[in-house]
Structure formats: C-alpha cells, structure tokens
Amino acid sequence: MVKVIYVLNGPNLNLLGKREPEIYGSRTLDDVRLLCEAEAGKSGLQVVFHQSNAEHELIGWVHEARETAQGLIINPAAYTHTSIALLDALSACSFPVIEVHISNIHKRESFRHHSYVSARADAVIAGCGVDGYQLAMQHMATLISAS
Template structure:
C-alpha cells in the first residue's frame, strides 16, 4: 500500500490526568500508556497523510494557549479534554474560535458513568464525539479527520 504524500498537520490534545494513563484506574481507562496512544496516533497519521502533533497538559491555560496557536498552524484538532469536558467554558470558547474540524474523544463511555460526566461543553463545538472505544477512539478520530479534510477539499 502506498502512503499518502500530503501531510496535513493535526493537533491531538490531551487534558488533565491523561499522563497517568495505564496507571490510573486501568479497569476504566485500560492498560495502554499515553506514550502507547501517541505511537498509535503517529502510525495511523502516517498512513492517512496526517502529521500528528501530540500533546498533554494538566493545565487548562496551557491547553487554551495551544488551541490559540493551532488556529494558524493546523488543519484539524482531536481533543480528549478529560475532566475539563464537563467544566470548562474557557476551553469551549477557545475551540469555538477555530475554523477547522474538531473531534472530541473519550476513552470511557462517559454516558455510562456518573451523571456529571454526561454533559460536555466541548461537544457544543465538536464536529463529532467518539467515546467508549478505549484508546482506539484516537485512531478512529484520526480516520474521521482524514475523511473530513478530504471532503472539504472537494
């Protein structure tokens, strides 16, 4: 299989506590580490013609700064906002200022968990949400992103 020659820049952002992936509540989040997820995303991105910039922060303001920066540098954004999903109007506002597609990812099925996790500010500005597929949700999001970008070119 030949690889795509176009390399579209995509930012993959991860919110608070995802640096503990593989160690924190593996019965909910699985045993893969964030480094494993990053490696999967880079491999998937390469096959899809996407240049993946993969980042994680526990600080809301850092995520917002990266989103502001991305407005000028990327073609799409995949975000797992973690706990900020349910609390951050500021994150939603930063994302709403972006002209590119945004896909929201959650490792667990947030709708089967505590009531407060059922609401997402990020979903209000995301083109789509993937949840409950474990860390595979990231690669599914990249596949969808590639399709969205391809369709936008036509």
C-alpha cells in the same frame, strides 16, 4: 504541503496505564501518541501531540493550532464538564474538531454526562478505549479530504 493535526489531552491522561486501568485500560499516553502517529501516517497527516494538567496550556495549544493545523482531536478529560474557556477557544477554530473519551462518559457518574466541548465538536467518540483516537484520526482524514 503536509496537513497537521493537533491531538490534545487533558488532565490526568499522563497517568494512562496506571490510573484506574479497569476504566481506562493498560495502554499509556505514549502508546496513544504512537497509535495516532501511525494512523495519521496512513493518510499523509502529521501529528502534534500534547498533554497538560493545566487548562491554560490546552487553550494556548488550541490558539496555536488555529494558525498551523488543519484539524484538532481533543480528549479534554475532566475539563469536558467544566471548561467554557476551552469551548470558547475551540469555537474560534474554523477546522474540524473531534472530541474523544476513552470511557463511555454517559455510562458513568451523572456529572460526566454533560460536555461543553461537544457543543463545538464535529464528532464525538466515547467508550472505545484508546482505539477511539485511531477512529478519530481516520474520521479526521475523511473530514479534511472532503474540505
């Protein structure tokens, strides 16, 4: 049976490669998807990859993942700092959750230092650029194989 990992991306991540490349780099969201799929393939995992600027869509995908996935990697972007609803949805999941941030949120504006999602995350990766997704997928494979 193939194990499924959801990779969810929050608001404005559709602009990767175009928006503030000095912070987020030049690679695109499609590059991130390909990176995740390649890394997942090494462990026999399958990726379901989504991005939305709408909080309710992200929550809906978390609910969907509860029924079909063995793990979830999420870059909630700005919802990191504001969404109790996203935290509640993730808290209803029994599988591993890894939070990813392209930039080091703790080195940025003070309002970015708090993450609601971190209260549920099994691991947090920040400041590694889009390579953080690859690290997250590697760690997810380890978490799933240990369960």
